[in-house]
Amino acid sequence: MNVVGHLFVEHDLRSLDSEVKEPNCVNEVNEGDELEEEIVEGLDDNEDERVIALHDGFEGDGPKGLGFTVPLNEDVSISKLFGRPNKKMDGDEYHSDELNSDDPDDSCDEERPKYERFRKEHLNKDYKFKMVMEFNTLVEFREAIREWSVLNGREITFVKNESYRVRVQCTAKCGFLVLCSKVAHKHTFAIKTLVDTHTCARVLDNKSANSRWVAKHVVKRLQTSDNVRIRDIMQDIRQNFVVGIIVSKAWKTKLIAKKVVEGDIDNQYASIWRYAAELARVNSSNTVKINVERPTPFIQPRFGSFYFCFDECKKGFINGCRPFVGVDGCHLKTEYDGQLLVAEGRDANDQYFPLAFEVVETETKESWRWFIQLLMEDIGQERRYVFIFDQHKGLVAVFEEMFDRIEHRLCLRHLYANFKKNFGGGSLIRDLMMGAAKATYDQVWSPKMNELKNVDQNAWSWLMAVPAKSWCKHAFTFYTKCDVLMNNISESFNATILVSRDKPILTMCEWIRKYLMNRLSTSATKLEKWQHKVMPIPKRRLDNEVYNSAQWLPTWHAVAALSYKKQNPKDFVDEFYTRDKFALCYGFSISPINGQDMLPEVEMEQVLLPSYKKGPGRHRKVRIRELGKEGARQRRHNVEYKCTKCDKFGHNALTCKSLTQDPNALKRKWKVKMTVEANSAGHNDGDNTMDGAENSLPTDGQSTILTDSELSNDVQIGTKIALPTVMSQTASTVANSIPMQPNKHKGKKSVPKRR
Numbered sequence: 001m002n003v004v005g006h007l008f009v010e011h012d013l014r015s016l017d018s019e020v021k022e023p024n025c026v027n028e029v030n031e032g033d034e035l036e037e038e039i040v041e042g043l044d045d046n047e048d049e050r051v052i053a054l055h056d057g058f059e060g061d062g063p064k065g066l067g068f069t070v071p072l073n074e075d076v077s078i079s080k081l082f083g084r085p086n087k088k089m090d091g092d093e094y095h096s097d098e099l100n101s102d103d104p105d106d107s108c109d110e111e112r113p114k115y116e117r118f119r120k121e122h123l124n125k126d127y128k129f130k131m132v133m134e135f136n137t138l139v140e141f142r143e144a145i146r147e148w149s150v151l152n153g154r155e156i157t158f159v160k161n162e163s164y165r166v167r168v169q170c171t172a173k174c175g176f177l178v179l180c181s182k183v184a185h186k187h188t189f190a191i192k193t194l195v196d197t198h199t200c201a202r203v204l205d206n207k208s209a210n211s212r213w214v215a216k217h218v219v220k221r222l223q224t225s226d227n228v229r230i231r232d233i234m235q236d237i238r239q240n241f242v243v244g245i246i247v248s249k250a251w252k253t254k255l256i257a258k259k260v261v262e263g264d265i266d267n268q269y270a271s272i273w274r275y276a277a278e279l280a281r282v283n284s285s286n287t288v289k290i291n292v293e294r295p296t297p298f299i300q301p302r303f304g305s306f307y308f309c310f311d312e313c314k315k316g317f318i319n320g321c322r323p324f325v326g327v328d329g330c331h332l333k334t335e336y337d338g339q340l341l342v343a344e345g346r347d348a349n350d351q352y353f354p355l356a357f358e359v360v361e362t363e364t365k366e367s368w369r370w371f372i373q374l375l376m377e378d379i380g381q382e383r384r385y386v387f388i389f390d391q392h393k394g395l396v397a398v399f400e401e402m403f404d405r406i407e408h409r410l411c412l413r414h415l416y417a418n419f420k421k422n423f424g425g426g427s428l429i430r431d432l433m434m435g436a437a438k439a440t441y442d443q444v445w446s447p448k449m450n451e452l453k454n455v456d457q458n459a460w461s462w463l464m465a466v467p468a469k470s471w472c473k474h475a476f477t478f479y480t481k482c483d484v485l486m487n488n489i490s491e492s493f494n495a496t497i498l499v500s501r502d503k504p505i506l507t508m509c510e511w512i513r514k515y516l517m518n519r520l521s522t523s524a525t526k527l528e529k530w531q532h533k534v535m536p537i538p539k540r541r542l543d544n545e546v547y548n549s550a551q552w553l554p555t556w557h558a559v560a561a562l563s564y565k566k567q568n569p570k571d572f573v574d575e576f577y578t579r580d581k582f583a584l585c586y587g588f589s590i591s592p593i594n595g596q597d598m599l600p601e602v603e604m605e606q607v608l609l610p611s612y613k614k615g616p617g618r619h620r621k622v623r624i625r626e627l628g629k630e631g632a633r634q635r636r637h638n639v640e641y642k643c644t645k646c647d648k649f650g651h652n653a654l655t656c657k658s659l660t661q662d663p664n665a666l667k668r669k670w671k672v673k674m675t676v677e678a679n680s681a682g683h684n685d686g687d688n689t690m691d692g693a694e695n696s697l698p699t700d701g702q703s704t705i706l707t708d709s710e711l712s713n714d715v716q717i718g719t720k721i722a723l724p725t726v727m728s729q730t731a732s733t734v735a736n737s738i739p740m741q742p743n744k745h746k747g748k749k750s751v752p753k754r755r
Contacts, residue, residue: 115132115133115134115190116130116132116133116134117133117134118133118134118135118140118141118144120140120144123144123147123148124151125148125151125152127148128196129145129148129178129191129194129196130191130194131191131192131194132190132191132192133190133191134183134188134189134190135180135188135189135190135191136188136189137189138163138164138165138166138180138189141166141180141189142158142161142166145168145178146208146210146213147213149206149208150206150208150209150213150241150243151241152198152202153202153203153204153206153242153243154170154176154198154200154202154203154206154208155170155171155172155203155206155207155208156168156169156170156171156176156208157169157170157171160179164181164182165179165180165181165182166179166180166181167179167193170198170200171203171207172200172201174198174199174200175195175197175199176195176196176197176198177193177194177195178191178193178194178195178196179191179192179193179194180192202242204242204243204244205243205244206243209237209241209243209245210249211249211252211253211256212256214233214237214245214249214250214253215253215254215256215257215260217236217237217240217241218233218236218253218254218257219257219260219261221236222254222257222258222261223261226499228254230247230250230251230254233245233250233253233254234247234250237250262503262504262507263504263506263507263596264504265334265335265336265504265505266609268504268505268506268507268596269303269505269607269608269609269610270606270607271506271596271599272290272303272306272505272506272607273290273602273604273606273607274599274600274601274602275506275509275596275599276288276290276306276308277599277600277602278593278594278599278600279308279593281593281600282591282592282593283310283311283591285311285314286308286309286310286311287307287308287309287311287314287356287374287377287378288307288308289306289307289308289374290303290304290305290306290307290607291304291305291306291307291370292304292607300605300606300607300608301605301607301608302607302608302609302610302611303361303607303608303609303610304360304361304610305358305359305360305361305367305370306358306359306505307356307357307358307370307371307374308356308357308358308509309355309356309357309374309375309378310513310516310590311588312516312520312588312589312590313353313354313355313356313516313590314355314378314379315588316353316520316584316585316586316587316588317345317353317355317379317585318379318380319581319584319585319587320347320348320581320582320583320584320585320586320587321345321346321347321348321353321576321581321585322345322346322480322481322482322576323383323384323385323386323479323480324345324346324385324386324388324480324481324482324484325343325344325345325355325375325379325385325386325387325388326343326344326345326346326352326387326388326389326487326489326490327341327342327343327344327371327372327387327388327389327395327490328341328342328389328390328487328490328491328493328494329341329342329363330342330494330497330501331501332359332501332502332508333501333502334502334503334504334505336609336610337361338359338360338361338362338610339359339360339361339362339363340357340358340359340360340497340501340508341357341358341359341360341363341367341368341371342354342356342357342490342493342494343355343356343357343371343375344489344490344493346482346489347581347582347585347586348535348538348576348577348578348579348581348582348585349535349536349537349538349582350535350537350538350577351489351537352489352490352492352493353585354493354512354516354519355375355379356371356374356375356378357509357512358370358371358374359505359509361610361611364394365394365395365397365398366394368394368395368398369394369398369401369402372395372398372399372402373402376402384406384407384479385406385407386406386407386408386409386477386479386480386482387399387406387407387408387409388408388409388410388411388484388487389408389409389410389411389487389490390410390411390414390487390490391410391411391414391415391418396408407469407477408470409469409470409471409476409485410466410470410471411485411486411487412434412437412471412485412486413486413487414487415466415471416430416433416434419433419459419462419463422458422459422462423456423458423459423462428455429452429455429456429459432448432451432452432455433452433463435448436448436449436452436463436472437471437472437473437485438473438485439472439473439474440473440474441474442474444474445468445472445474449463449464471485473485481574481576481577496515497511497512497515499511500512506596513590513593516590517589517590517592520586520588520589520590521589523582523585523586524583524586524587527579527582527583527586530579532579533570533573533578533579534570534573534577534578534579535577535578535579535582538573538577542569542570542573545557545559545569546559546569549563642665643656643658643665644665644666645658645661645662645665646658646660646662646665647662647664647665
């Protein structure tokens with residue numbers, strides 16, 4: 001049997017004669033060749049470092065034989081060592097000319113035409129477009145030609161703007177023309193017509209700098225600063241690019257840039273199931289609940305509320321905080337409004353410790369019940385808790401219905417605000433109420449209340465109807481080790497998250513999560529430097545008490561008694577104010593999560609956006625402050641407001657409860673004055689106010705008509721007359737009431753107009 005075989009022998013190329021020429025491949029570097037002789041295309045500096053293992057991350061390890069060390073913090077490449085020009089690629093994109101080969105196995109040089117490819121990172125003011133320059137997409141060409149035109153101060157027009165070709169010319173028609181279209185049998189585009197010379201002058205108000213182009217440059221500033229004003233955008237574009245933009249374009253630019261930085265609010269509501277799954281993935285003990293509204297199974301669910309509480313916050317509150325919780329709500333400033341319900345505790349340093357959050361549509365009794373119920377499930381009902389709040393709607397009824405063992409307090413500031421609305425303010429009543437609230441025992445509280453009773457019986461009855469254990473110190477329980485009268489911890493946290501309340505829902509939640517991560521880490525770092533037993537804020541109060549105990553006091557002082565017994569007051573400080581409790585509170589760290597692009601997929605039906613009822617006028621972002629607070633609208637003193645609907649004092653037409661319109665109030669509202677400016681010397685001020693302003697108003701079905709016979713004899717031709725503003729007058733009526741002016745061209749014939 002004949003067997004035909006082929007024997008392949010691997011030859012060593014170095015043993016061949018020098019006449020045999022080897023093909024120089026792209027990625028091949030011979031041992032005897034110098035790196036300066038040939039620049040390898042498609043291989044950037046980072047890839048060169050991988051080839052020769054120049055820098056592997058260890059300090060002092062460099063190329064053998066060079067005799068120097070490479071610092072770790074210094075970007076060293078082959079180009080810096082051997083003089084090759086540095087070519088850096090933009091972003092994470094990978095550019096390689098090897099990918100342009102039709103045959104994947106053909107990596108060697110061949111004699112075929114190569115066309116220059118557009119690189120975005122090379123684009124600048126002096127960039128030159130070339131014929132047959134290739135672009136990946138037409139979108140890339142549009143952005144490049146627009147960027148280049150704005151940098152050079154020229155305004156362009158897209159004559160043809162189609163899916164397969166784009167033709168651009170100068171708006172001034174100076175001859176500049178560029179045509180980019182699809183290359184046959186390839187998924188690429190190239191410049192096929194190019195006249196790149198402008199003969200026109202520079203344009204300052206360049207319309208080619210549209211809002212999307214400006215937004216690309218504003219995004220960089222928004223990423224580092226939350227407070228970017230419209231005037232700042234206009235000034236930066238004018239200084240950096242010599243382009244003037246109007247206010248409306250700058251406003252639209254800011255909206256586009258914020259959408260890029262913060263995300264789309266509609267898409268974030270649709271991704272809320274995926275975000276909840278990601279929080280549960282990183283820590284199964286995280287509590288994440290989503291409540292949707294779905295009247296029937298055939299209707300797509302609509303967003304109702306979103307509750308989340310991190311496991312680290314629960315552990316820190318249970319182990320290191322006092323059983324004292326402050327709850328409050330704040331308005332969200334997005335286009336769908338909504339409110340954020342927050343619960344905070346008090347740590348060992350008397351600062352707020354964020355605990356749980358819930359995004360709801362409106363603040364109702366049902367939303368508060370759901371929030372408090374989930375909160376109690378997280379922190380446990382084995383302990384006794386004291387809640388303080390600002391008399392929210394339905395919150396008192398929720399505590400009375402759900403929990404009998406929970407004590408609740410009222411914020412004294414909000415209680416006084418309601419007290420002031422009913423009985424008026426004043427330093428006397430305010431001092432009596434505050435003195436009664438701050439009294440630490442009943443023997444001081446009773447005289448204050450009796451004095452208030454003598455001043456205002458109704459005010460005393462109103463305060464006595466409020467349980468003393470909810471606003472007076474002498475009635476507080478000793479169990480919580482906290483005798484605060486105001487819900488300042490909630491107000492402080494609301495002020496902290498103010499910058500995030502105008503962001504989309506997931507961006508706001510991520511801002512809160514990152515803030516908690518930094519706060520826990522920073523507090524743990526500060527604790528390492530604090531070596532005292534008592535935390536700083538309680539220690540400052542204790543030092544103040546020790547200082548006061550050295551002076552003569554009419555009553556016995558506890559610190560003075562301890563000093564008499566030669567005992568240290570710090571040994572009697574409760575454990576909730578010590579360093580150990582602070583370490584237990586901030587000894588946990590919140591787990592990081594993936595970005596929104598890497599959220600896990602869930603098999604849940606997409607929720608609809610929350611129902612939003614847009615009110616009249618512009619969307620308000622700044623709340624109306626209460627009377628007496630900083631920034632509140634001040635009423636004018638010694639001025640009584642009279643209603644223009646019922647003609648009574650004490651209120652205006654907006655808050656009037658009358659159902660009928662008083663005619664006298666309507667006349668006062670639409671008061672009409674008719675003045676006549678005469679040239680005669682008998683008038684005092686040159687203006688006459690016609691008597692009977694009430695008669696100037698027409699009755700139903702009538703109109704006021706002034707004729708020449710009704711005018712005064714003192715009024716001459718050419719006198720300015722202020723006519724009454726009457727809605728029932730017609731154009732012909734007003735025209736007849738105006739005196740005729742002398743015709744200067746009386747003898748000239750009128751020429752009929754051509755149709």
